């Protein structure tokens with residue numbers, strides 16, 4: 001992919017009026033587009049060849065099946081002049097990085113029609129550092145409208161060939177996410193890019209908790225190529241759950257107890273706009289609105305593993321990660337203080353849960369991940385006939401926290417993830433257990449997440465790679481704090497679970513089972529993170 005400056009003019013184009021000089025190509029030094037691996041030019045069929053002004057240089061331009069190449073036209077110089085060779089260096093973009101093409105006209109103030117024809121603008125997705133994507137533009141200037149039309153039609157044809165790119169999307173926007181900025185994020189950053197890419201949208205602004213779920217149960221989705229959620233983890237996981245419930249119904253499967261669920265039919269896009277954006281961060285390697293939007297526009301799909309959470313044989317929900325013990329109790333405390341700002345209530349809940357740190361008496365059984373490459377063999381092992389009870393392992397004791405994660409769970413306080421050894425679709429989950437220990441030792445373990453290594457090098461922490469887990473809390477002890485006791489009376493027999501940032505109160509055992517690649521999410525494959533460190537303010 002090309003490297004270059006961001007075309008801030010995307011929004012300028014939306015506003016209409018006179019267009020500015022092209023910032024990407026015109027201002028670009030030749031190195032901008034060139035420092036990449038050239039697609040093999042010789043083997044490709046040339047579709048069009050012509051002359052355009054690019055970046056204030058008159059250029060020989062060649063469009064082939066995979067790339068657009070250009071070279072400045074220079075007066076003849078003596079052979080072997082190295083300065084001349086440098087100036088004439090060929091540059092290129094790959095066609096797969098183009099997401100839209102428009103005819104370019106200049107309009108004067110208040111002029112609505114018949115602007116002066118200038119040429120063609122290509123809208124390009126650039127790959128920047130640390131998994132970031134940015135939009136940019138490249139102008140091909142030629143005042144002949146007839147001539148440009150031939151090229152424009154060819155570019156359009158190329159774009160139509162990218163069949164995995166969505167043409168129509170259902171958008172679900174939670175206006176209450178984080179500091180209520182999801183609406184602004186969508187209309188200022190996401191919608192302008194979707195418009196440029198000519199993607200049709202149907203937006204629903206959710207009005208209450210569970211609105212997305214009830215809407216997706218009923219609504220017609222045939223005309224859409226994907227569903228996009230603008231919000232935090234709670235919203236994204238609610239939409240994923242809804243899409244998977246829908247898939248079970250469409251496949252004629254019962255939704256109360258599911259052994260082998262059907263795959264979600266539509267891909268899900270996640271635009272991060274919540275207080276925690278673990279899913280978006282894990283998907284894109286970065287919590288960045290434009291990156292998330294461009295992955296959707298480019299139709300980049302990632303199959304992602306999903307868990308079913310069940311109790312007493314009944315499905316509770318589909319999800320990607322869960323925490324029990326400290327993680328569940330912290331969320332329960334934060335939810336009780338919703339009137340505080342998101343950051344305040346998160347810090348308050350962490351500090352309060354640490355102050356009243358207590359272990360949960362549990363029995364945990366798990367089925368270790370069988371990494372045999374032979375999938376059929378694995379499936380056979382999982383079938384009820386060849387009951388694999390002998391493979392189940394059991395641990396019991398006093399646990400401060402139990403994390404079960406099918407995705408790496410990257411977030412601002414854990415840049416490598418809460419489960420750094422898990423991938424989005426490696427067919428396994430991380431089971432991370434913190435046994436009872438002193439408060440300072442537990443805090444040391446939590447703080448280690450902010451670094452890049454040795455998160456689990458503590459004698460009280462155990463990690464397992466698993467396919468299934470059953471957590472049986474053995475008794476319910478009262479909190480030492482009067483406020484805790486008061487709330488525990490209300491939910492007397494239940495234990496708080498944090499499932500994808502949503503509070504789930506469950507009275508008995510919870511069975512978590514991994515289902516490989518059950519849903520497609522819009523996102524790219526991640527590069528290794530830098531060795532960055534962050535500090536958590538509240539600890």
Ligand SMILES: Nc1ncnc2c1ncn2[C@@H]1O[C@H](COP(=O)(O)OP(=O)(O)OP(=O)(O)O)[C@@H](O)[C@H]1O
Pocket residue numbers: 174175176177178179206207208209210211212230231232233234235236238273274275276277278342500501502
């Ligand atoms: N209009 C609304 N009013 C109140 N709650 C809503 C509304 N729309 C959606 N919700 C619910 O809000 C819950 C949390 O939303 P979301 O995850 O988007 O934001 P958040 O809490 O700021 O982020 P996070 O879950 O990442 O911490 C979701 O479970 C969703 O069902």
